[in-house]
Amino acid sequence: MTLDKNLSSLTDEDLIKExxxxxxxxxxxILVKRFKDPLMNFVYRFVGDKDVSSDIVQDTMIKxxxxxxxxxxxxxxxxxxxxxxxxxxxNELKRRNRRSMLSISNSDDDELTLQIxxxxxxAPDRAADNQIKNKIVHNALQRIKPVYREMVVLRDIExxxxxxxxxxxxxxxxxxxxxxxxGRAQLQKLLKNIYEV
Amino acid sequence: xxxxxNIEENNEFEKLQTLLKELPKVGAPDNFEYKLMTRIxxxxxxxxxxxxxxxxxxxxxxxFALVASVILIFFVxxxxxxxxxxxxxxxxxxxxxxxxxxxxxSSSANDNIQxxxxxxxxxxxxxxxKATPNVSASNQSEKPSxxxxxxxxxxxxxxxxxxxxxxxxxxxxxxxxxxxxxAPSNGLAQPHLAGQGNTFESPFSGFFIRQREAEARKESLRxxxxxxxxxxxxxxxx
Numbered sequence: 001m002t003l004d005k006n007l008s009s010l011t012d013e014d015l016i017k018e019x020x021x022x023x024x025x026x027x028x029x030i031l032v033k034r035f036k037d038p039l040m041n042f043v044y045r046f047v048g049d050k051d052v053s054s055d056i057v058q059d060t061m062i063k064x065x066x067x068x069x070x071x072x073x074x075x076x077x078x079x080x081x082x083x084x085x086x087x088x089x090x091n092e093l094k095r096r097n098r099r100s101m102l103s104i105s106n107s108d109d110d111e112l113t114l115q116i117x118x119x120x121x122x123a124p125d126r127a128a129d130n131q132i133k134n135k136i137v138h139n140a141l142q143r144i145k146p147v148y149r150e151m152v153v154l155r156d157i158e159x160x161x162x163x164x165x166x167x168x169x170x171x172x173x174x175x176x177x178x179x180x181x182x183g184r185a186q187l188q189k190l191l192k193n194i195y196e197v
Numbered sequence: 198x199x200x201x202x203n204i205e206e207n208n209e210f211e212k213l214q215t216l217l218k219e220l221p222k223v224g225a226p227d228n229f230e231y232k233l234m235t236r237i238x239x240x241x242x243x244x245x246x247x248x249x250x251x252x253x254x255x256x257x258x259x260x261f262a263l264v265a266s267v268i269l270i271f272f273v274x275x276x277x278x279x280x281x282x283x284x285x286x287x288x289x290x291x292x293x294x295x296x297x298x299x300x301x302x303s304s305s306a307n308d309n310i311q312x313x314x315x316x317x318x319x320x321x322x323x324x325x326x327k328a329t330p331n332v333s334a335s336n337q338s339e340k341p342s343x344x345x346x347x348x349x350x351x352x353x354x355x356x357x358x359x360x361x362x363x364x365x366x367x368x369x370x371x372x373x374x375x376x377x378x379x380a381p382s383n384g385l386a387q388p389h390l391a392g393q394g395n396t397f398e399s400p401f402s403g404f405f406i407r408q409r410e411a412e413a414r415k416e417s418l419r420x421x422x423x424x425x426x427x428x429x430x431x432x433x434x435x
Contacts, residue, residue, distance in 0.1 A: 032233060036225040044223045054226055059244045061233050066242060088244075130219075137216050156217040184210045187217075194216065 012077035020068050028068075032061055035078070038158065039085050045153045046089045048142045056092060060085040079167045082160075086150060086168060093146050133194060140190040148183030155180050 007015065007030055018027040039060060043053040063084050071080050141149060154160045154168065165176050236242070 029230070029234075032230060036229055037222065040225040040229075041223045045220070050223070053223075054229065057225060058229070058233055058236070062236065062242055062244070065237060133216075134220055137220060141217075152217070156214050157220060184213055188210065188213050191213065191216065 013073060016068065016071055016077050017073065020071070028065060031064075031077070035081055036061070039081065042082065042153060042158050043085055043089050045138070045141060045157055046086070046146075046150060047092055048138070052092060053089075056085060056088045059088055063088075075167060076164070079160075079164050082154070082158075083168045090146065090150075136194060137191065140187055143190060144183050144186040148179050148186060151176060151179040152183040152187065156184075 007018065007024070007027055010018065010027075010030075012031060012034065015027040015031050018024050019031070036057060039057045040053055043056045044050060047053050047056065060081065064081060071077065141152070144152070150169070151165060154165050155162075160168070162173055162176055166173050169176065171179075
């Protein structure tokens with residue numbers, strides 16, 4: 001009990017160190033408790049399916065358990081575990097793209113996706129309900145390109161800094177910024193009816 | 198300058214950012230930790246979201262394609278040498294037609310066999326007549342007589358066996374035909390079983406008697422012994 005209390009007060013990096021050095025399963029459990037919900041939210045907004053997201057987060061935790069020694073203390077634990085989850089989510093999206101033969105969002109031309117009229121959008125006067133509005137935003141998020149979506153989710157939903165996103169994704173800060181902006185622009189076009197409310 | 202741009206961008210997407218931040222947080226299921234710890238305790242570390250690729254299938258895809266194309270070419274584009282009748286395109290035959298064709302085929306086969314049998318039988322009779330000119334009339338009356346044009350003899354379809362016709366006789370046919378009853382007037386001609394190959398050229402010559410040979414040898418030895426005795430006596434007399 002006292003051990004749990006002591007461990008709960010530790011930072012993420014101290015907990016992973018404890019888990020690495022002494023193989024303390026309690027430290028691992030605390031880290032799982034801390035990150036399961038944020039990771040679930042991130043993966044769900046990225047992939048768009050709750051069951052699949054749950055599986056991906058489970059796999060992320062399993063990978064974390066098995067490859068604990070690959071974490072190096074120079075990086076933040078959160079960026080490390082988000083990187084694992086992001087890679088698994090990307091793999092899932094790639095697999096989906098391979099399966100969907102009639103997908104129209106595979107084209108590299110960004111404008112092509114935006115030119116398609118979104119008939120699912122509800123008129124502004126009927127979109128007063130927050131639930132519907134959230135649904136619309138979520139659907140719009142799923143319609144933008146995955147590379148932009150990942151950045152937008154990390155920045156605007158999860159609230160990570162540019163530097164942290166750079167660390168997670170492994171791309172330059174300029175690319176991160178431009179992708180975020182492009183993603184936002186696409187979203188704004190898709191959600192222009194919502195803004196008018 | 199960069200800071201100014203960032204501020205402008207933030208102002209531009211401010212509403213969007215608030216919309217995104219207002220999105221409800223989605224949490225993990227209640228049994229998430231229980232499932233995870235069960236997997237760890239059971240050492241079930243299979244990655245669910247990473248399904249195995251069927252490498253075997255992709256490896257053999259060209260082979261499958263080649264085999265399929267060869268089969269297609271062989272069966273579709275090759276002209277068959279035999280003009281086989283397509284059962285789906287031809288009209289089915291009526292039952293009386295089929296029966297009539299079968300009887301003609303079987304009767305022609307029967308005629309061939311009967312001709313061979315008759316020929317062989319007449320040859321053997323001629324040989325027997327030469328050997329024994331006397332005839333016993335009593336044997337003739339014992340054999341059964343069958344009418345020439347009996348329905349059973351003519352209409353029955355009999356199969357053709359792949360035996361040497363010159364050396365074999367169908368016993369049933371031989372007994373049922375007229376020649377079998379009338380021709381062997383000497384009573385010595387005996388019908389022999391089909392497929393045995395027994396002919397009159399190689400009759401049974403009897404068993405070899407070894408006793409005679411032993412007696413001859415005994416005689417020669419006796420003569421030899423006597424001569425030796427005589428030689429001894431003559432020597433002793435001298």
